[in-house]
Amino acid sequence: MKKTLTIYGMIAAFVCAWVIVAEAQSPKGKPGTFALTNATVETVTKGTIANGTVIISNGKITAVGTNIQVPAGAEVINCNGKKIYPGMIDTGTKLGLLEIGQIPQATDERELGEIIPQMRAMTAVNPNATAIPVTRIAGVTTALVLPEGGLLPGTAALLNLHGYTPDQMYAGMEGVVLNFPNTGRRGFGDRRTEDELKKAAEKALATLNEVWDKAIQYHKLDSATGGKGVAYYPEMQAMVPVIRGERMLLIEVNAQKDIQAALKWVKEKKVKKVAFMGVAEGWREAENIAKANIPVIAGPVIAIPTREYDRYDAQYANPGLLRQAGVKVAIRSNEEGNGNYRNLPYHAGFATAYGMPREEALKAITIVPAEILGVADKLGSIEVGKTANLFVCDGDIFETKTQVSHVFIDGWMIPMQSRQTLLYEEFLKREPGLTKH
Amino acid sequence: MKTIRIILTLLAVLGLGQAVWAQAEKGTVLIKNGTVLTVTKGTLTETDVLIREGKIVQIGKGIAAPQGVNVIDATGLYVMPGIIDAHSHIALDQINEGTNSITPEVNTGDALNPFEVEIYRALAGGCTVSHALHGSANSIGGQSQTIKHRWGTYDPNALKMEGAPRTIKFALGENPTGHGRRDGTQPQTRMGVEFVIRKAFSEAREYMAKWDAYNKAKAVKGFRGAPPAYSLRMETLADILKGNIIVHCHSYRADEIQMLLRVCKDFGVTKVVFQHTNEGFKVAPEIAAAGAMASVFSDWWQYKLEVYYSTAYNAAILARNGVVTSINSDSPDLIRHLYHEAGKTQKYGGLSDDEALALITINPAKQLGVESRLGSLEVGKDGDVAIFKNHPLSIYGVPQYTLVDGIVRFDRAKDAADQRLMVDPKQTVDVTMYENGHGYDFCMSGAEFLFEEESKENK
Numbered sequence: 001m002k003k004t005l006t007i008y009g010m011i012a013a014f015v016c017a018w019v020i021v022a023e024a025q026s027p028k029g030k031p032g033t034f035a036l037t038n039a040t041v042e043t044v045t046k047g048t049i050a051n052g053t054v055i056i057s058n059g060k061i062t063a064v065g066t067n068i069q070v071p072a073g074a075e076v077i078n079c080n081g082k083k084i085y086p087g088m089i090d091t092g093t094k095l096g097l098l099e100i101g102q103i104p105q106a107t108d109e110r111e112l113g114e115i116i117p118q119m120r121a122m123t124a125v126n127p128n129a130t131a132i133p134v135t136r137i138a139g140v141t142t143a144l145v146l147p148e149g150g151l152l153p154g155t156a157a158l159l160n161l162h163g164y165t166p167d168q169m170y171a172g173m174e175g176v177v178l179n180f181p182n183t184g185r186r187g188f189g190d191r192r193t194e195d196e197l198k199k200a201a202e203k204a205l206a207t208l209n210e211v212w213d214k215a216i217q218y219h220k221l222d223s224a225t226g227g228k229g230v231a232y233y234p235e236m237q238a239m240v241p242v243i244r245g246e247r248m249l250l251i252e253v254n255a256q257k258d259i260q261a262a263l264k265w266v267k268e269k270k271v272k273k274v275a276f277m278g279v280a281e282g283w284r285e286a287e288n289i290a291k292a293n294i295p296v297i298a299g300p301v302i303a304i305p306t307r308e309y310d311r312y313d314a315q316y317a318n319p320g321l322l323r324q325a326g327v328k329v330a331i332r333s334n335e336e337g338n339g340n341y342r343n344l345p346y347h348a349g350f351a352t353a354y355g356m357p358r359e360e361a362l363k364a365i366t367i368v369p370a371e372i373l374g375v376a377d378k379l380g381s382i383e384v385g386k387t388a389n390l391f392v393c394d395g396d397i398f399e400t401k402t403q404v405s406h407v408f409i410d411g412w413m414i415p416m417q418s419r420q421t422l423l424y425e426e427f428l429k430r431e432p433g434l435t436k437h
Numbered sequence: 438m439k440t441i442r443i444i445l446t447l448l449a450v451l452g453l454g455q456a457v458w459a460q461a462e463k464g465t466v467l468i469k470n471g472t473v474l475t476v477t478k479g480t481l482t483e484t485d486v487l488i489r490e491g492k493i494v495q496i497g498k499g500i501a502a503p504q505g506v507n508v509i510d511a512t513g514l515y516v517m518p519g520i521i522d523a524h525s526h527i528a529l530d531q532i533n534e535g536t537n538s539i540t541p542e543v544n545t546g547d548a549l550n551p552f553e554v555e556i557y558r559a560l561a562g563g564c565t566v567s568h569a570l571h572g573s574a575n576s577i578g579g580q581s582q583t584i585k586h587r588w589g590t591y592d593p594n595a596l597k598m599e600g601a602p603r604t605i606k607f608a609l610g611e612n613p614t615g616h617g618r619r620d621g622t623q624p625q626t627r628m629g630v631e632f633v634i635r636k637a638f639s640e641a642r643e644y645m646a647k648w649d650a651y652n653k654a655k656a657v658k659g660f661r662g663a664p665p666a667y668s669l670r671m672e673t674l675a676d677i678l679k680g681n682i683i684v685h686c687h688s689y690r691a692d693e694i695q696m697l698l699r700v701c702k703d704f705g706v707t708k709v710v711f712q713h714t715n716e717g718f719k720v721a722p723e724i725a726a727a728g729a730m731a732s733v734f735s736d737w738w739q740y741k742l743e744v745y746y747s748t749a750y751n752a753a754i755l756a757r758n759g760v761v762t763s764i765n766s767d768s769p770d771l772i773r774h775l776y777h778e779a780g781k782t783q784k785y786g787g788l789s790d791d792e793a794l795a796l797i798t799i800n801p802a803k804q805l806g807v808e809s810r811l812g813s814l815e816v817g818k819d820g821d822v823a824i825f826k827n828h829p830l831s832i833y834g835v836p837q838y839t840l841v842d843g844i845v846r847f848d849r850a851k852d853a854a855d856q857r858l859m860v861d862p863k864q865t866v867d868v869t870m871y872e873n874g875h876g877y878d879f880c881m882s883g884a885e886f887l888f889e890e891e892s893k894e895n896k
Contacts, residue, residue, distance in 0.1 A: 101740035131739060302777075304770045308554050309855040312561040312773070339739030346777065349832035398832045401783035420738075424750035424786070427718045428757060434722045 027415035029162055033057040034413065035070040036392060036406075039079035044086055044366045045381040054084055056388040059411030064382055075413075077406060079392050085362075086381050087141025087389030087409065088397075089369040090344045091297045092277065092332030095132060095143045095161070096125035101337050110149040115211055117176045117238035119154035121145040125166045131339045133418035136161040138342035139391040139404045142171055142379060144297075144332075144369075146250070151204055152211065153177055155238060156250060158373055160389060162409040173373045175248035175275075176238065180262045181205045184255035184306070205261070212269055215239035245272025248373065250297075254280040254306065263292050275372050277332070280306045283318045286325035295372040296322060298364075299332035301347040313354050319364060320356030330369035331361065349398035361398070387411070461599060462587065463491030464843030467502045468822065471511030474829070476518055476791060476798045477813040486516060488820030491842035496816060509838060509845075515828055517794065518814050519565025519821030519841065520775050523685070523732040523801040524712050524765035526879050527555040527772060528569055528584055528596060533881065535574035535616060538624060538633045541605055541673035545569045546582035549593035555769045556596075557588045557856045560847040562773030563823030563836040566598065567766075568805055570712070573608035573687040573880035574616045576624060576633045580605045580673065581685065583805050585821070586839075588846050591858065602806035605677060606712075607634070608687035609697060611743050612881055631696050638704045641674030683708040683806055685732075687880055689743035691719035698727045710804045712765070714755070715747040721758035730761040730804050734771075735778035736785070752796060753786020763801035767879050776829040776836075783830065793830055 034056040041052040041064060055063040055071060063069075070076060100106035108124040125145055135143065141161055147154030156175050163169040181204035183197050192200070218236035221229060230236075241247035253262045253276050263285070266274055276282070277297045282289060289296060298319045305314040323329045331351060333344040348361040356364075370380025378387045388411035395402040407414040466488050473481040473496065485500040486493060502508050526532050531548040534540040549569065559567065565586050571579035583601035590596065609630050617625040624630040647665040654660050676682050684701070688694050688711050701709050709729040711717060715738065717724060717731045724731060733755065738747035748754075755762040764779050766772035775797045782788040782796060802812025810819050820843035827833040839847035 098739070100742055100745050103742055130745075302770065302774065304555075304558065304773075309857055309860075311852065311854045312558045312856070337740045338737045340736055343736070346832060350774075350777075353827075353833045353835050396832075400777060400780035400830065400832050403784065419746075420748040420750065420785075423718065423746070423748040424754065427721070427748075428750070428754050430719075430722060430758075434726055 029412035029414050031412050033071055033074040035074040035076045036079050039082050039084045041084045043382040056411050061386050061388050082392050082394050084392050085397050086366045088139050088344050088365045089142040090140050090333050090341045091144040091330050091369045092334035093143040093145055093341050094336045095145050096129045109147050114150035115152050115235050117152040118234040121147050122157040122166045127164050130419055132161050134420055135341045137416050137418055140344050141389040141409045160409050172375050175250045176242050178251045180251050180253040180258055183257050215243050219243040248273040250275055250277055252277045254278045256281040256284040259285045283321040286322050290326040295328035297330045297332050299347055300334040301351050316350045316354035319351040323360050329364050330372055331364040345397045465489045466507045466843050468509045468511050468516055471514050471516035474517040475814040476794050488843035491820050493816055493818050493820055511824055515825040517823050517829055518798045519823050520563045520797045521801040522564055522567040522766050522772050523763045523804045524570055524767045525567035525772055527769055528553050533572035533574040534579050538575050539577045539637045541577050542669040543579035545571050549596050551590050551593050551596055552859045554857050556586050559772045560586050560839045563839055564772055565821040565841045571606035573612040576613045576630050578606035585841050587841055603682040604685055605682050606685055609693040610689050627693055634700055637674055641671050644671040645675045685710045685712050687712045689713055689715045691716040694720050715744045718751045718754035721755050721760055725759040731755050732763040732765045735764050735781040749785040752782045761800050761803050763804055764796045780830040
């Protein structure tokens, strides 16, 4: 008997050890019912709740407030002294498309072709990209993944940063990207003359108009024939939902002249669902953007001014100035290339330090992008019935030193681990150190 | 002594000494009642800092303003040492020589551009001093110049920090090997990088031996013979071997960092600072044991293969293992908010305020060999100061004044939109650029013909 017990004990110990080891090597997300208690809840849409409780069940937020009954069987996480925020939404990323810069085999954001709206980010997103855990454990739970390249480089997708297939990650929104014809230089390496830039922009606008007119014809034909009388034309098929206002047109536009031209173009073409992205010189046209009632996704905020003669803080101040003029403003990090979408709250923080009210800046990375992208019924705030995308941290999330302790995506508790944290654990006190013996 | 000073003052007043004085304009100012973050001697509340003729002469409470001296009211503000960037390419017209794997004969001090508005923008981020580094296209690049951000001067030489030790840029890994592959020259591998550096050092040793023999022979009466051929390249390499130049080595991977440590050990080179050092965390004990230092990004990764296995905890791991570590910019954007970059080490590794601030003040000062003059607020040091609204490590920290040698070079209240010293007549007004410059290191600037896609030029 005694011997049997020992054997059972050994088996139990072995199983436990195995489970612990397995968890330590690749912890998994965990579903369930969670009660986050004693927290300061920044709901974003319904004020701040002191000493509040948030209940998560079946992927949704099921209760928010004080005096909330903790359901039986819920895992209770005491958030005393901590804050709960809705998951942040970064509307400018290449997450899952770009694994390593400068390595063509490890980048999938840029397909060949000027007019290729049918290229879908959803297709090429790698759910196991190294940057995804790096980003989500900072509290960024949702990302707009953007293809890049020519005039119409593809269709972007909004993804929640947890899941093993793109479908599991899909956050309910896709949008066609338009790089509006550009009279500015693309960057330091763009050495075209002003004349060349102008001609290129004119040509691109002519192409765009041609594509747009063709898409309208295609839409009419498609409608008239119930979809039966049209030939295979993938570019146009991708444009039709935009023409019909079923899908958003995400217009990347930055220089003042281009913003003016884009405002005119959107009005002329009566584009139904539209947002501007980037909008680096938006502050120069803030009144007109507000008048046109077009929402913007501004950023990067932590960036140098577009012109040599601009104030040094032009980009820091841009979101605040746009908001002040009455524009609906989301903030994106656009920290592509260096993989630092985790810095999204700092872009909002800089906007705050340079003039945007703090609550507006917080909205600009939570509820406002959700509203702009048409998913505010599910994302962007802590409200009953919404998707349980939220995180717990020990202070103001804009503050650099604030530590995020728990992240929930679609109600799954996310392991607080990325390759960067694993390297920290391994190398803070490396073994062996200087000598092996 | 007093007489000499009076004569000098008279000369200055008469304008005779102007040429000399213009190069290092110095100011006198009293900063009143701030929270003084000395970095090395703790934090002092409601404290004054008196700077006289460019030097800190007194730190304490209730210092009376000498007659006629400007006073900055720092009540409610934070006063810290001017931020130092150990890796920058601003204020440079050229960055890469790159015509040979070994070009120590060139010096970025010969390519300074005092008109670059990025100098002013760096000041607007509290940064007073930067290391104008040569690029990383070749294994042994050019000598580099430590500059003070004396915005307003038209004289390139006035940017140079007088008395700063000589430094030189080395580069390992993808940049020099990529350059070699495209040029069809060595090095094309990390093996080749080690070889070209060893070869250069070995040739310099031979060169030194030849000159030593010649000088010895020359001292003997009746010597007849020609001196060895003079080479500035070899002279510079010899100065590295003699310890007269600090090596700043662009590096990413742990293996190449160890390689350079071995080479330096073999040749007796002890003054080594690794730049970028993204995998420094893997060999932190080795770097510390060698007495080498590390200058790193706060969180950059993913922009190329050799930074793929990075961690934002790098600076903290290096610091905790005893490596003198700094956080640098390598970017005209990051140089404007190094205080924020340093703050990230509190998220990634839990560094204290003083430890985090040291990464952008006293530690880079040590790496540039100027710690006796810069990097902390102490009596006797240069009057380089940044004054912040809110703590500089807070996201809400906003620089209000930046002083270089006691002269206010940035004042947020007086900041005008257009700060250019000179308008480039070729520049068309409405052409704009937009990118944040993140996503690659700027070290290959000037060598961008190597990249068709990712080309970027140094304006």
